[in-house]
Amino acid sequence: MLKVSMLTLGDYQVNCYILYDEDSKTCCVVDPGYEPDRIAEKLQDLGLRLEAILLTHGHFDHVGAVRDLAADTDCAVYLNPKDLSLPPQLTAGPLYYTHTYGEGDTLHLAGLTFSVMETPGHTPGSVCLTCQDALISGDTLFAGSCGRWDLPGGDPQAIKASLARLAKLPDSFWVLPGHGETTTLSAEKKYNPYLGR
Numbered sequence: 001m002l003k004v005s006m007l008t009l010g011d012y013q014v015n016c017y018i019l020y021d022e023d024s025k026t027c028c029v030v031d032p033g034y035e036p037d038r039i040a041e042k043l044q045d046l047g048l049r050l051e052a053i054l055l056t057h058g059h060f061d062h063v064g065a066v067r068d069l070a071a072d073t074d075c076a077v078y079l080n081p082k083d084l085s086l087p088p089q090l091t092a093g094p095l096y097y098t099h100t101y102g103e104g105d106t107l108h109l110a111g112l113t114f115s116v117m118e119t120p121g122h123t124p125g126s127v128c129l130t131c132q133d134a135l136i137s138g139d140t141l142f143a144g145s146c147g148r149w150d151l152p153g154g155d156p157q158a159i160k161a162s163l164a165r166l167a168k169l170p171d172s173f174w175v176l177p178g179h180g181e182t183t184t185l186s187a188e189k190k191y192n193p194y195l196g197r
Contacts, residue, residue: 010034056138083125121159122147
């Protein structure tokens with residue numbers, strides 16, 4: 001069964017998720033943007049070893065702790081390579097990764113199965129991940145809103161198409177966004193003006 005622990009980190013209040021199976025001793029971390037020591041302390045408290053870091057996109061507020069965590073744990077780091085085109089001022093320097101992933105990929109990590117959906121618009125390489133009943137939406141979908149598209153690499157038509165794809169997913173998904181409150185896809189379909197039917 002999927003277990004999720006959330007940390008909200010840094011000045012930009014990014015949501016970092018620790019995902020693991022209740023029977024596993026390893027985990028995946030999604031979007032470790034800041035405070036690697038705090039993330040490492042939480043992993044220690046949970047008794048978990050970090051197997052992989054999964055990045056929803058390459059903006060600095062989502063990747064800032066990647067190098068330190070990877071150096072300490074020798075874990076895999078997954079990124080959609082389309083975000084390698086982002087300017088360095090948005091990524092805080094060269095993006096660090098060990099593996100790439102994209103549309104339709106399936107990852108078996110930490111006793112869990114993740115499916116990758118490319119959802120460009122906020123950045124060219126933005127992805128959403130599904131795992132059991134969770135939709136990890138990064139900065140594509142927020143509670144009541146969606147990611148901005150006015151930064152370099154953003155595309156309003158692309159994010160509109162990405163949100164339309166998410167609207168076709170089952171209502172039962174629990175949405176874990178990159179910032180703000182968690183929500184449900186059912187609620188977003190009803191109340192989110194960017195996702196409404």
